[in-house]
Amino acid sequence: MPVSDISYRKRFLTKDNVYLPHLVIIEKIIDETPDTRTFHFNFKDKGLREEFPFKSGQFGEYSIFGIGEAPFCISSSPTRYDRLEFTVRRVGSLTNALHRLSVGAEIGFRGPYGNGFPLDLLEDKNLVFVAGGIGLAPLRSLIWNVIDNRDKYKNIDIIYGARSPADLCFKYDLKNWDKDKSINMVTTVDKGDKTWKGRVGFVPQVLEEVAPSADSAVAIACGPSIMIRFTFPVLAKLGFTPEQMITTLEKRMKCGIGKCGRCNIGNLYVCRDGPVFTYAQIKDFISDEY
Amino acid sequence: MNQKISKKDISKLLDELGKEFKVFSPSRESGVTTFAEWDGRDSSFLEWYRNTVISPKAQLQPLYEKMFSFHKDKEGYHLELPPPTDKKLIFGIRPCDAKALTIIDKTFQDTYQDPYYLDKRKNTLLVGLGCTNPYDSCFCTSLGLSPTQSSDVDLMLTDIGDEFLIEAVTDRGMKLIKKTSYLKEVTKTDEAKAEEARRQASSKVTRRLDTKDLAKRLLSSFDDQDFWEKVSNKCISCGICTLLCPTCYCFDISDELVKKEGSRFRSGDSCAFPVYTKMPMENPRLEKWRRVRQKVCHKYEFYPMSFEVIACSGCGRCIRLCPVNWDITQILASLPVKVKA
Numbered sequence: 093m094p095v096s097d098i099s100y101r102k103r104f105l106t107k108d109n110v111y112l113p114h115l116v117i118i119e120k121i122i123d124e125t126p127d128t129r130t131f132h133f134n135f136k137d138k139g140l141r142e143e144f145p146f147k148s149g150q151f152g153e154y155s156i157f158g159i160g161e162a163p164f165c166i167s168s169s170p171t172r173y174d175r176l177e178f179t180v181r182r183v184g185s186l187t188n189a190l191h192r193l194s195v196g197a198e199i200g201f202r203g204p205y206g207n208g209f210p211l212d213l214l215e216d217k218n219l220v221f222v223a224g225g226i227g228l229a230p231l232r233s234l235i236w237n238v239i240d241n242r243d244k245y246k247n248i249d250i251i252y253g254a255r256s257p258a259d260l261c262f263k264y265d266l267k268n269w270d271k272d273k274s275i276n277m278v279t280t281v282d283k284g285d286k287t288w289k290g291r292v293g294f295v296p297q298v299l300e301e302v303a304p305s306a307d308s309a310v311a312i313a314c315g316p317s318i319m320i321r322f323t324f325p326v327l328a329k330l331g332f333t334p335e336q337m338i339t340t341l342e343k344r345m346k347c348g349i350g351k352c353g354r355c356n357i358g359n360l361y362v363c364r365d366g367p368v369f370t371y372a373q374i375k376d377f378i379s380d381e382y
Numbered sequence: 383m384n385q386k387i388s389k390k391d392i393s394k395l396l397d398e399l400g401k402e403f404k405v406f407s408p409s410r411e412s413g414v415t416t417f418a419e420w421d422g423r424d425s426s427f428l429e430w431y432r433n434t435v436i437s438p439k440a441q442l443q444p445l446y447e448k449m450f451s452f453h454k455d456k457e458g459y460h461l462e463l464p465p466p467t468d469k470k471l472i473f474g475i476r477p478c479d480a481k482a483l484t485i486i487d488k489t490f491q492d493t494y495q496d497p498y499y500l501d502k503r504k505n506t507l508l509v510g511l512g513c514t515n516p517y518d519s520c521f522c523t524s525l526g527l528s529p530t531q532s533s534d535v536d537l538m539l540t541d542i543g544d545e546f547l548i549e550a551v552t553d554r555g556m557k558l559i560k561k562t563s564y565l566k567e568v569t570k571t572d573e574a575k576a577e578e579a580r581r582q583a584s585s586k587v588t589r590r591l592d593t594k595d596l597a598k599r600l601l602s603s604f605d606d607q608d609f610w611e612k613v614s615n616k617c618i619s620c621g622i623c624t625l626l627c628p629t630c631y632c633f634d635i636s637d638e639l640v641k642k643e644g645s646r647f648r649s650g651d652s653c654a655f656p657v658y659t660k661m662p663m664e665n666p667r668l669e670k671w672r673r674v675r676q677k678v679c680h681k682y683e684f685y686p687m688s689f690e691v692i693a694c695s696g697c698g699r700c701i702r703l704c705p706v707n708w709d710i711t712q713i714l715a716s717l718p719v720k721v722k723a
Contacts, residue, residue, distance in 0.1 A: 107463060110494040111449050111635075111646075115459055136458065157452045157459055158639030161646070183662035198458045317664065344661050346635045346651075349494045353632030353651070354659050356676075357666075359684040364493060378604055378684075381666035 106202075110349060113155055113200030114140065118193055119175060124261040125254075128226055129191055130167065130179045136198065145204070146170050147211070148233040149340055149368045152203030153348045154178060159189045163345045163363070166204065167229040169236035179229040179261065205348040206367045209234050209338065213310060218247040220304045222323055224295045224315025225254050228261050230340050231314050235269070242274060249304045253280040253295040257288045278302055296322040299330075306331035312338045317382070324371055334372035341367045341382050357382045384568045384576075385548045387539075391564040392546075393425045396473060398563060403471035403507065406441055408434055417441060417472060427474070432515050435703060437479045437628035438472045439486070442502045445625070445650040449498065449635070454642045467502045474511040478522045478695040480534035482628030483508075488689040489631055498648075499631075507554055510535030511546075514579060516587050519698030521711055524591035527695060529583040542575040591711045593682075593692065600683040603717045607671065613713045614674035616706045621652035623700035623708070624677065629693045632658075653677050678713065 106112040120132035135141055146166055155161035162184075168177035182191045193199070219238060223231045238245050250269055254260045260279065270277040280291040280298045291298060295315065304311075311332055313323045320339055327337050343355035343362040350364030358378030360366065374382065387395060399405050400420055408427040409418035416436035452461050487503065490496040512530030516522075522529055532538035536555035539546040547568055550556040559565060603609060624630040634651040638644055651658055653676045659667045667673050685693035694710075701709050 106461075108495075109450075109463060109497045111497070112461060112463065115461075155637070155646075157454070157646075158637050158644045160637050161635055187662075200459075200461075342661065343666070344659050346633070350492060351489055351494075351496055351631070351633075352635070352648075353653065353680075356680070356684065358679075359687040378601065378679075381672065 111202070111347070113153070113161075113202040115198055116176075116201040118195055118197045118199065121193070121195060124179065124226075124263075125259045127183075128179060128181045128259075128261055130177055130262075131190070131193070132168075132175045132177050133199070133201070134175055135201075141173060141176070144176075147204070147208030148237045149208035149230050150204035150206045151348070151363075151367065152178070152201050152205065153345075154190070155200035156186065156189050156193070157200060160186045161200065161346070162186045163205070163348055165230040165233070165340070165367075167232050169233050169240060171237050171240035179226060181226050203348065205363055207365070209312065209340075209368050211237070213338075214238070214312075215244050216308075217245065218305065218307070218309035219245055219249070220309055220311040221248070221250045221252075222295060222299055222311060222313040222315070222327075223250075223252045224319040225259060226261055227313075227315030227319070228252055229314075231312060232262055232265060234312065235265075239269075239272070239275075246308070247276070247304075248274065249276045249278070249302065251278045251280070251295060251299050251302055253282065253293075253298060255282045257281050257285055257290075276302075276304075294322070295319050296326045299323060300326045303330055306333075306336060310336050310338060314340050317342075327371075334375055335370055337371035338368060339371070339374070341369060343367075343382075384550075384573070385559055385565040386542070386545045386568045386572055387548060387564055387566070388545050389428055390544075392428060393422075395562065395564050396420045396425070397422055399471055399473070399558075402469065404468045405471045405473055406438065407473040417474075420473070431474060431511075432513070432517060433476050433479070433697065433699075435626065435699070437482065437626065437697065437699070438475050439479065439482060439628045441470060441472055442483065442506060443486075443499050443631060443633070447498060447648050449646045449648055451643065451645040453644070467505050470502070470506040471509060472506060473509045474539075475508050475535060476513055476697070477510055477527055477529060477531040477534065478520070478697040479628045480508050480510055481522075481525075481527055481531070481695040482697070484534045485629050485685075485689075485691055485693055485695065486631045488691070492689075507537075507558065508535040509555075510538045510551075512538065512540045512580065513583050514541050514586075516583065517698055517702055519589065519701040520587050520696060521589040521591050521698060522696035523584060523587045524589075524593060524711075525692060525694060525696040528580065529587055530580040540576045540579055542572055542579060545572070547572055547576040587696075589698070589711055591696065591714060596692070596714065597683045597686050599717050600679050604675070604679065604683075606718055609718050610671040610675045613716070614671040617654070617670060617674055617708055618706055619654045619656070619670060619673065620705060621654040622703055622705065623710075624652040624654055625650050626699045626703055628697055628699070629681065629695060653680070678710070682714065 115136040116133045122130040151165045164178045167179045345355045346352040350361040355362040405420040406417040408431040415434040417438045490499040536552045538549040632651045633648045681693040
């Protein structure tokens with residue numbers, strides 16, 4: 093399963109060793125929700141940013157030396173050269189340690205890995221983004237990418253939900269996209285609070301209400317697996333074919349390059365052959381272990 | 383032209399090779415048979431050696447391996463790679479274990495080169511020793527191998543009584559025997575003896591695994607949860623079959639830190655462990671039958687799909703050393719769905 097731009101990425105290795113991380117500096121930390129933070133970072137060797145090739149939907153392996161390493165998607169857009177970003181929910185030992193970092197901290201980064209979103213498939217199409225919780229992180233990279241090349245794409249719908257208003261990530265982006273007249277932005281929460289005046293309802297249910305047309309459209313969904321499992325049938329009901337539905341999968345990964353073994357679904361490695369798949373591909377997976 | 387060496391001269395040969403290489407030969411370490419650095423004294427392995435518990439794969443992908451070290455000062459972190467690997471020679475590797483390396487090469491070469499494994503592989507010479515006394519659990523002949531096959535080594539030794547016949551398989555092997563003392567020319571009788579030894583060895587491997595359409599049969603049995611639950615019942619998820627398997631290569635990556643000096647290392651990992659796939663909120667292979675299915679299907683279905691070779695060389699360790707007598711050849715013979723050829 094060849095990775096198309098591998099030769100270019102190989103030139104980006106440190107000392108020809110794919111496991112040796114680049115040193116990067118945390119430049120800014122944003123509290124997204126009570127348990128989720130976005131980190132802006134840049135290479136310690138600043139010149140590397142210009143050379144650093146990545147696509148929306150690709151991921152990196154981030155490490156705190158002495159604690160460990162874990163994969164997170166790059167949540168900023170490749171069209172924005174001033175910085176790179178990743179977004180982390182506090183759930184395990186490394187993510188907790190990341191949340192304890194301050195601006196100026198030096199961490200390890202290697203990547204980019206994985207296939208990324210198929211931009212050529214999205215061109216001249218109506219785009220429907222469906223995201224839940226921190227699942228907006230990889231889509232956000234793609235959304236900014238698309239906005240920065242707005243004339244290449246047609247209508248844009250964004251349906252985004254979280255458990256509660258406090259759990260909505262990237263509120264500053266949501267505001268921007270809401271103001272953008274070329275985007276239909278729909279935000280929802282599972283359960284509102286006193287100040288919440290917006291929609292209330294689960295993402296798949298709201299998607300059905302918004303009912304974007306499947307005509308010349310592609311839907312890109314990311315969120316908790318339970319949300320994804322309920323989203324595909326709704327999309328199908330709206331007339332989307334399996335080829336018109338795209339998602340990005342999450343697995344425990346260590347190496348990021350198809351060697352350490354654990355992220356396989358049947359014969360495919362999510363790190364090497366994914367993490368972005370169409371529902372047509374997912375339907376053909378040998379295994380339901382995703 | 384093949385050569386031969388007297389068994390009495392093996393110690394001297396290993397001493398000589400030890401001047402150029404770090405030589406590893408079969409050894410007993412705390413009661414466990416493994417490949418250990420040649421100590422210049424004990425060549426008794428020639429009598430007891432059938433195959434080691436720990437395969438010589440451990441010389442190329444150790445169960446614990448430092449990837450780089452790091453330390454921090456005023457300027458920040460500094461990363462340092464371990465020193466380049468020594469030139470090694472593995473003396474006495476069995477054909478199944480040598481084939482296993484050829485099989486896992488594909489993973490370590492795929493997409494990105496794995497520098498740790500491939501550097502050691504490049505700097506390691508393999509001197510094979512044909513089997514004359516295979517175990518009941520061996521089934522290499524079902525995987526298209528023979529117990530005396532020379533295809534995956536640099537030099538191949540075949541037991542012809544008081545001597546070993548030596549065949550140079552690769553250029554590296556050829557170069558090595560050209561500068562080695564203690565070798566003698568072979569006679570036609572020696573060649574005939576070697577041929578007879580090879581024939582006999584093959585006939586001693588009696589266990590069979592039917593590999594015909596195996597990947598297809600596994601695919602059609604993949605969703606049969608009842609079957610996988612039944613065959614995984616007695617498995618205790620100890621991981622021995624994977625940790626001792628010469629074609630299992632899965633690993634974990636972790637950090638160690640003592641004061642400001644630390645290292646990142648990788649260690650053997652196993653699909654038998656629930657934690658192997660555990661994510662904070664979910665675990666796709668929490669149930670034991672899924673992990674057993676993964677182990678079996680990875681070797682005989684997924685690996686052939688990716689690399690056109692079964693990830694098994696029939697060494698039989700997973701049968702011989704399983705604490706509950708779990709038997710892969712039995713499991714595969716009992717697959718519920720048969721696909722017509």
